Amino acid sequence: xxxxVKVDWRVPSKExxxxxxxVSREHGEIKGYVGREVEKAMREYMDADEFADxxxxxDRLLRAAGRRPADAAEEKTLSESSVDSDETTRVRCxxxxxxxxxxxxxxxxxxxxxxxxxxxxxxxxxRRGGRARRAGEKLRRIEDDAAGLLEELGxxxxxxxxxKRTIAVCNxxxxxxxxxxxxxxIEIHAxxxxxxxxxYTERVTERLDVVSHPHNPDLFVPTExxxxxxxxxxAASPSDPAIDRKPYENLTRDEKVHGVRLELARDAAKRSxxxxxxxTADIREEVFDGNAPASYARSLMHDAAxxxxxxxxxxxxxxxxxxxxxxxAASDVLADAGVLANSKNDETTSTTNEDADGADRVEGADDxxxxxxxxxxxxxxxxxxxxxxxxxxPANAD
DNA sequence: GAACTACGTTCTCCTGCTGG
DNA sequence: CCAGCAGGAGAACGTAGTTC
Numbered sequence: 001x002x003x004x005v006k007v008d009w010r011v012p013s014k015e016x017x018x019x020x021x022x023v024s025r026e027h028g029e030i031k032g033y034v035g036r037e038v039e040k041a042m043r044e045y046m047d048a049d050e051f052a053d054x055x056x057x058x059d060r061l062l063r064a065a066g067r068r069p070a071d072a073a074e075e076k077t078l079s080e081s082s083v084d085s086d087e088t089t090r091v092r093c094x095x096x097x098x099x100x101x102x103x104x105x106x107x108x109x110x111x112x113x114x115x116x117x118x119x120x121x122x123x124x125x126x127r128r129g130g131r132a133r134r135a136g137e138k139l140r141r142i143e144d145d146a147a148g149l150l151e152e153l154g155x156x157x158x159x160x161x162x163x164k165r166t167i168a169v170c171n172x173x174x175x176x177x178x179x180x181x182x183x184x185x186i187e188i189h190a191x192x193x194x195x196x197x198x199x200y201t202e203r204v205t206e207r208l209d210v211v212s213h214p215h216n217p218d219l220f221v222p223t224e225x226x227x228x229x230x231x232x233x234x235a236a237s238p239s240d241p242a243i244d245r246k247p248y249e250n251l252t253r254d255e256k257v258h259g260v261r262l263e264l265a266r267d268a269a270k271r272s273x274x275x276x277x278x279x280t281a282d283i284r285e286e287v288f289d290g291n292a293p294a295s296y297a298r299s300l301m302h303d304a305a306x307x308x309x310x311x312x313x314x315x316x317x318x319x320x321x322x323x324x325x326x327x328x329a330a331s332d333v334l335a336d337a338g339v340l341a342n343s344k345n346d347e348t349t350s351t352t353n354e355d356a357d358g359a360d361r362v363e364g365a366d367d368x369x370x371x372x373x374x375x376x377x378x379x380x381x382x383x384x385x386x387x388x389x390x391x392x393x394p395a396n397a398d
Numbered sequence: 399g400a401a402c403t404a405c406g407t408t409c410t411c412c413t414g415c416t417g418g
Numbered sequence: 419c420c421a422g423c424a425g426g427a428g429a430a431c432g433t434a435g436t437t438c
Contacts, residue, residue, distance in 0.1 A: 006411095006412095006421090006422090008410070008411070008412090009409080009410070010408080010409060035420095090409095092421095092422070092423070092424095093421080094420070094421060114409065115409090115410070116410080190430090190431080191430095191432065298438070
């Protein structure tokens with residue numbers, strides 16, 4: 001006899017009571033039959049009976065119509081409230097280990113549900129008539145569905161819960177979508193708290209390879225399309241640093257910190273010694289156009305200091321300032337700042353009143369960048385500067 | 399006000415024990 | 419050997435409080 005393994009999942013109490021009644025009605029008692037009926041429900045719900053192939057073909061149609069097969073079968077009979085808000089019962093029984101493994105894999109691959117909810121759907125299907133009714137409902141749904149494609153569900157084995165939910169959110173979205181649509185989908189599948197929205201926004205946009213529309217930050221479009229739009233309209237390209245293409249409110253903290261480094265590096269590139277400093281006020285005004293609160297700008301400044309070539313130094317008035325020395329900065333920062341490509345046009349100047357340790361931000365500093373008064377010396381200076389910059393990589397950085 | 403952190407809750411897996 | 423029960427651990431999420 002095949003050894004069985006334990007199932008230990010939670011299902012809504014009401015559904016479990018109904019299933020227990022079904023078992024009792026079918027067999028005259030519950031004891032000894034629960035495990036068998038749960039196993040049958042699992043087999044039927046996935047693809048282990050003789051009509052599995054037919055339902056699989058229906059599922060393909062559903063996927064092409066932008067629906068999840070599991071949802072399609074249950075949307076009218078198992079409301080979200082019955083799944084999410086009802087009191088749950090911990091269901092523990094024993095089933096064939098292969099059936100349990102296959103069922104778990106099936107739920108993970110084909111749905112965004114946790115296993116207990118997958119079992120709930122299976123139990124409900126078992127007591128309500130099974131595959132025939134499910135297939136009928138799916139066919140009715142296809143008639144009403146709009147276009148859309150499910151992707152990557154076939155390779156969902158071993159995915160974490162976050163990854164499964166990310167896929168589920170992706171499947172709810174069309175080729176392009178608004179921020180509110182994205183956040184609604186995240187709220188349905190993962191939650192609506194700010195940390196959750198931030199986390200899943202990043203995961204989903206990365207997975208779908210979409211970025212903000214060059215002219216509408218609340219609209220997400222495929223990266224390729226955004227690049228086309230950017231080239232047509234001279235807007236920021238998706239490959240540009242976030243600080244150059246996203247409004248302040250849509251930047252993640254990491255992007256803000258990186259943006260601070262880039263702006264300071266660009267400022268330093270205008271100076272002959274490749275050094276510059278930003279105070280809190282500079283970060284607020286120069287980097288974030290006055291959007292960042294002073295305290296927050298200070299926080300970002302300290303984070304930005306945690307990189308090669310950047311450090312905090314005290315100004316003459318005791319104010320902390322973020323300082324950069326380009327020759328010590330990592331190549332990825334220089335590349336994003338455009339310093340490697342642009343330095344030959346920007347950084348040579350005649351005179352400054354900067355001290356030897358780092359350039360205090362000076363009045364008229366911007367005017368000094370890009371001047372031509374010593375053009376004949378620029379090439380030599382550029383060559384030396386670029387040699388220093390090129391030699392600086394994350395690998396050999398201190 | 400934004401970001402971070404600690405804590406509580408829920409869910410699932412794992413392990414061990416007991417009784418038939 | 420199998421079924422049922424129970425406790426602990428870890429993952430994931432939400433919320434309230436804290437920090438700057």
